[in-house]
Amino acid sequence: MDKHQNYNTQGTTLEKHSKGLNQKNKVDINVLLNRVRTDKKKEKLESLLFFGFISLAVIVTGIIVSL
Numbered sequence: 001m002d003k004h005q006n007y008n009t010q011g012t013t014l015e016k017h018s019k020g021l022n023q024k025n026k027v028d029i030n031v032l033l034n035r036v037r038t039d040k041k042k043e044k045l046e047s048l049l050f051f052g053f054i055s056l057a058v059i060v061t062g063i064i065v066s067l
Helices: 002-024 029-066
Strands: none
């Protein structure tokens, strides 16, 4: 009988623990979408800067070679 009581108390403890985890792990989809949008904007800016610097280097090299 003692084993059954111990099992039941562990079961309720696990239930309380799992309910607490479900409440803590809620995620707002809008926050995730905003994060993705900002990451894409950042990546786009970085790629534009990279290609801009490459273009600038090619132009400057062309000017130097033509002199």
